[in-house]
Structures are given as structure tokens and as C-alpha cells.
Amino acid sequence: MRNVRAASQALRLAGESPRQQYVCRACLAQASRQFHTSPKSLAEEPWWKRMRESVFGSEKSKKAEQSREDKRQKKLEDVAQRPKGELEQRTGARGVDYVVAEVVDTYTHKDYVSSQTWDGLEMIGSEEWVRKRADMGEQYKGFLARKQTQLTNSQWQRLLHHITVEVLTLKKAGHNVMNVCNPRNDGDIPQIANVTIQVKDGKPTLKYENGVDQQSVLSAIDPTPEAPVDEKSLQQELRNATTSSTELPENIQWMAFGLNPTEKLAILKRAMQLTGKRIPDPAISNVRTLTDLYNALKIKEKPKKLAQDPKLDQLKSMGNVQVHATRRTPVHKDKELGRWKLIEDELKIRNLPVFGTNYAGAKLNVVKR
Amino acid sequence: MPLQALRTIAKPQNGVGAFILQCKRLDFHYCDWAGSSRGMNDFIKNQLPAFARQNPSIEISVSPRPGRHPVVIGHYMNGRIKPICVRKLDQLQILNKVSLLKEASGEKLKRVTKPVKSVNESVRGVWSPFHGKEMYKV
Known part of the structure; x- marks a missing residue:
């Protein structure tokens, strides 16, 4: 009977002329929820059963509650067996060790007084919390050059040539290509500009000429750095890489070869380390060849005016x-x-x-x- | 003093003896960025040098108007101006519009209904009922 009344009300609301008083959306939604065209006998569960479940809980929720209680009891038993003062240690997914807070059973500890306020609790997301997290004693090493250096397009070509030769030499010798960011050894500086990169079938090969060989390139890079690179030596390395009497190739065909992600990261990291220039993440992910990287790094030509x-x-x-x-x-x-x-x-x-x-x-x- | 006949003075008419082009100045406005100016930019690059050479009596001014549609504005001897928007037109269509502006007199367009229009007085004179051989009778 009630449903019929509700249905008639819903229909009346829907059918009324727009001159009628305004009815809020919530009331309309309520009316439409109560309106069913299917007979009550087809409902999955009877009304009284659904009402009982909503008040006293369903079988499923009772089982879940029982399972939680069992787990809590088991944990309390574990705590009771553990020596006093020892806290549970757990290793997280990223290998971080956690100390789990002590579980106190208020039934067994009669002198336990539960807290009524949140004073003394860790406030996640508060200003103090952020400040504490920011300074946890980590020692960060500066990586990028503090001052960004503006290079011309020909200097970018020279720099990329220099870095690519170093990376390919490290790769050929079976070393870690990320060593390209290591500090350079004191001594003779190899004239890397004399090394030619030849691309055949999309694969690069190095042609060492004029007194530069693989060993001289490798020996210039410190394989096990003890001290971090300093700014002055980086500037000197950048000067060495971008200034050379050797003429640049006529075109950039030598760049037309694919880079695997490690090589790409090594070349980009070294370029960023020397120049301080950063390129956006989407541009980095779109880089497939050295030409793409050069295009992302080089100075963009301004659109020409008429x-x-x-x-x-x-x-x-x-x-x-x-x-x-x-x-x-x-x-x-x-x-x-x-x-x-x-x-x-x-x-x-x-x-x-x-x-x-x-x-x-x-x-x-x-x-x- | 003997009576002298009235001397008729020749009225100046443009094109009789000499012709002075009424269009004295053309302004070309374009935008470097907008697509609607593509035809205008092509026109300025390819057609305008020849047009300027053929019409040395017209002062031509080319200037950008960023973010606006391209316009050609004609300035005339009578002080009037005629602007024509040439958005999305190609260079030859713009050339037609420019020659239209060049040849215009600057006057407002009027509908012409009579076959002949003249500034000269009638040779026959105006008919009068008192000057005939005989008195005009109704």
C-alpha cells in the first residue's frame, strides 16, 4: 500500500506542470527510488530480511567481524609470548625495516588508561611532520650544474658527440655506461673530437683516429670515484667537450641511431650534469634516437616573422x-x-x-x- | 562698353586631359600567426612587389596586426576610406580585391539607372513658353 502511495506521488511529481512549486532533486530521487514497476515477489530478498540485516548485520559481516576478532586474539597471544620490551620488526616491500608499535590488551593491563585526546600522537601531514621528514639526516649529493650554461647548436653537437663516444666506448669495453658521469682523471685529455661515429644499418661504430684509442678514452674516466665531482672540474670538462679545432660533420647523419634506455639515460644525465639544462619528461620519453635527443636539447628557432x-x-x-x-x-x-x-x-x-x-x-x- | 558674351570656363573633369587616380594610399594588415592571414602573407610576398611597381602613385603601407584578421584599407582623395577584410582568401582573390580598391573613386556605391550621366549643360537650352515663334497655346 505504501509503495502504491509513493508511486502515485512520484508520478504526480513527474506529471505536474512546470508552474508547480519547486521540488528539490533529492526529493525527486527519493520518489523515483521508491517507485518500482516490478512486483514485490520478484525481489531477491524480502523487505523484512533486508531491514533486519541493515539493523543487526548480515551473516557475511558477522563472519568478517569474527575473523577480525580471531586475528586480534592471535596477535595478543603472540605479544604475550614475546619477551617484554621487544618490538615486532617487519620488512616492507622496498626493503625498509619497520618497527611495529606495541599492542596493548586493555583487558590484561588493568593499569592501562586509554587516551582521551590526541596530544602526543604523530600528526600525519602537519607542517611539523613535513619538516621532520624533510630533514632525516640524508646526505644528498648535488648533481646538476648550479648555473645553467647556454650552448649554441654546434656546441650541442660537439657535446653530444663527446658524450656518445664515451658512452659507446664504455659499452664496448663492458663497463657500466653510467660511469660516464664519474669524475675525470688528471692527466692527458683524449681528443675525442677526432673519433668518428659511423652509422650503418642504424647501428653506430666508433672509428678511433689521430692518436685516440679506446684505452685512452677509458683511462680518462675514473671507474671508482671517491669524491663527488666538483663544479670547477665540470666546467673545465664542458669547455674541453665543446671547443675543438676539428670541424663538425656536415650533417647530423651520425646521430641517426637508436638508443636503448640505459644509453639514453647515461647521455642525458651527463649532458644535464655538464650544462644544467633540463628537458621535460614527455620529451625524454619521446626520445628514440640521438637525433631526437639533439632536437630536444638544441635551441629552437623562433617562428619567422613576415x-x-x-x-x-x-x-x-x-x-x-x-x-x-x-x-x-x-x-x-x-x-x-x-x-x-x-x-x-x-x-x-x-x-x-x-x-x-x-x-x-x-x-x-x-x-x- | 560693348556687351560681351558670357565665356564658358572648362570645368575640370578627371580623365579629360589627365587622370589622377583617386586611391592615394593602401594599408595592408596581416597577422604572423593566424591561419586566416596565410593568403595575405603569400600576397605580400609574391604579388605586392609587382603591384607596387605598377602603381607608383599609391602609397603602400604594410604592418602587422597580431591576433586580427587580415585587412586591406584604401584611402581616397575625397577623404573616405574603404576597408576590405580578406580573411581566408588566397593571394589571387586578394589581388582582385586590391585592384577593386585601386579603381574605386572613394564615393559611396550608388545604383545607376540612367544610361547617360553628364555635367554639361544642355545645348538646346530649357524650353520656355514665352520664347517660341508663336505664343504657346494650351
Whole structure:
């Protein structure tokens, strides 16, 4: 009977003209929930059973509660068997050791007083908590160069050539390619610019020439660094890598070979270490070849303006044509006519703004389109 | 003093003896970024040099207007201006618009209904009922 009443109410609500009083969405939703077109006999469980479960809990929830209680009892028994003062140690997924807090059974410890306030508890996410976590005594080593160095495109080519030769040499010798970031040994600096990278079928091969061989390249890199690299030596290494009397190859065909993730990381890390230049993560993930890496690192050409187009040189030389690189404003027109001086003087005499407005907050609420 | 006949003075008419182009200046505005200016940019690069050479009496000004559609504005002797938006037009379509602006007089467009239009007085004169051989009778 109740359902029928609710259904009729729902239908009335739905069928009423829009001139009727406003009915909130919650009430409409409630009405539609109570409206069923299927007969009650088809419901999976009878109404009284569902009501009983919602009040006293279902069989499933009772079982879950029992299981939790059993586990708690078992844990208390374990704690009781353990020597007093010893805490449970557990190793996490990443190999981090945890000490599990002591479990206190309030039934067995009669002198236990449960806390009524949260004073003394660790506040996760508080400012103090963040400060504590930030300084846990870790010793971080600086990696990137503090000052970013701007290189020209030809210098980027030289630098990438230098690093790639070192990485490929380390790889060929069976060493860890990440050693490329290690400090360099004092002594003779190998002229890596003389080494040629030849690409055949998408695979690079090194051609050592003019007194540079694999051993000299390897011996320059310290395999087991004791001290971290210092800024001054990095700057010197960058200078060595980017300045050379050897001419650059005519094109960048020598870069057209694929990099595996380790090589890519090694080359990029070394480039970042020397120059301090960072590239966005999506750009890094899109890098497949050394050419891609070069394109990501090199200076991007600004889009060319029409006014700078060489085709307009002829136009500019004509007597009846004026080509302007910037937008012409009414002020330009006044200046051409020679009346701007008068306008400016008169505005100043009247204490009016020459350009725009005198009000400082005039452009605060201007929405830029 | 003998009576002198009225001397008619020739009225200046553009094109009789000399022709002065009424379009004195053309402004070309474009945007470097927007796609609607692609045709205009091509026009400025490829067509405008020849047009400027053929029309030395027209002052031409090329300037960017970033973020706006391309426009050609004609300035005329009578002080009027005629702007034409050339968004999305290709360079040859723009050339047609520019030649239209060049040839325009600057006047507002008017519907022409009579076959002949003249500034000259009628040679026959205006008919009068008092000057005929005989008195006009109704």
C-alpha cells in the first residue's frame, strides 16, 4: 500500500506542470527510488530480511567481524609470548625495516588508561611532520650544474658527440655506461673530437683516429670515484667537450641511431650534469634516437616573422612602400603628421596620462583573451 | 562698353586631359600567426612587389596586426576610406580585391539607372513658353 502511495506521488511529481512549486532533486530521487514497476515477489530478498540485516548485520559481516576478532586474539597471544620490551620488526616491500608499535590488551593491563585526546600522537601531514621528514639526516649529493650554461647548436653537437663516444666506448669495453658521469682523471685529455661515429644499418661504430684509442678514452674516466665531482672540474670538462679545432660533420647523419634506455639515460644525465639544462619528461620519453635527443636539447628557432622575410627586401627598397615590423597605432599616425608633440604637451599640461591611464590598478581586472 | 558674351570656363573633369587616380594610399594588415592571414602573407610576398611597381602613385603601407584578421584599407582623395577584410582568401582573390580598391573613386556605391550621366549643360537650352515663334497655346 505504501509503495502504491509513493508511486502515485512520484508520478504526480513527474506529471505536474512546470508552474508547480519547486521540488528539490533529492526529493525527486527519493520518489523515483521508491517507485518500482516490478512486483514485490520478484525481489531477491524480502523487505523484512533486508531491514533486519541493515539493523543487526548480515551473516557475511558477522563472519568478517569474527575473523577480525580471531586475528586480534592471535596477535595478543603472540605479544604475550614475546619477551617484554621487544618490538615486532617487519620488512616492507622496498626493503625498509619497520618497527611495529606495541599492542596493548586493555583487558590484561588493568593499569592501562586509554587516551582521551590526541596530544602526543604523530600528526600525519602537519607542517611539523613535513619538516621532520624533510630533514632525516640524508646526505644528498648535488648533481646538476648550479648555473645553467647556454650552448649554441654546434656546441650541442660537439657535446653530444663527446658524450656518445664515451658512452659507446664504455659499452664496448663492458663497463657500466653510467660511469660516464664519474669524475675525470688528471692527466692527458683524449681528443675525442677526432673519433668518428659511423652509422650503418642504424647501428653506430666508433672509428678511433689521430692518436685516440679506446684505452685512452677509458683511462680518462675514473671507474671508482671517491669524491663527488666538483663544479670547477665540470666546467673545465664542458669547455674541453665543446671547443675543438676539428670541424663538425656536415650533417647530423651520425646521430641517426637508436638508443636503448640505459644509453639514453647515461647521455642525458651527463649532458644535464655538464650544462644544467633540463628537458621535460614527455620529451625524454619521446626520445628514440640521438637525433631526437639533439632536437630536444638544441635551441629552437623562433617562428619567422613576415617582416623579416627576405622576399620583402625588394618591397622595402621601393619608394612608395613602407614595411613595418610592428603594429601601427594612432600615435604613429600623429607622429607622422607632426602633431604628437602638441598632443603630448597639452596632455601633460592638463595632468592627463600620455599613454593609457594614470590609475595604477586600471589593468588589474583586465582579462587577457 | 560693348556687351560681351558670357565665356564658358572648362570645368575640370578627371580623365579629360589627365587622370589622377583617386586611391592615394593602401594599408595592408596581416597577422604572423593566424591561419586566416596565410593568403595575405603569400600576397605580400609574391604579388605586392609587382603591384607596387605598377602603381607608383599609391602609397603602400604594410604592418602587422597580431591576433586580427587580415585587412586591406584604401584611402581616397575625397577623404573616405574603404576597408576590405580578406580573411581566408588566397593571394589571387586578394589581388582582385586590391585592384577593386585601386579603381574605386572613394564615393559611396550608388545604383545607376540612367544610361547617360553628364555635367554639361544642355545645348538646346530649357524650353520656355514665352520664347517660341508663336505664343504657346494650351
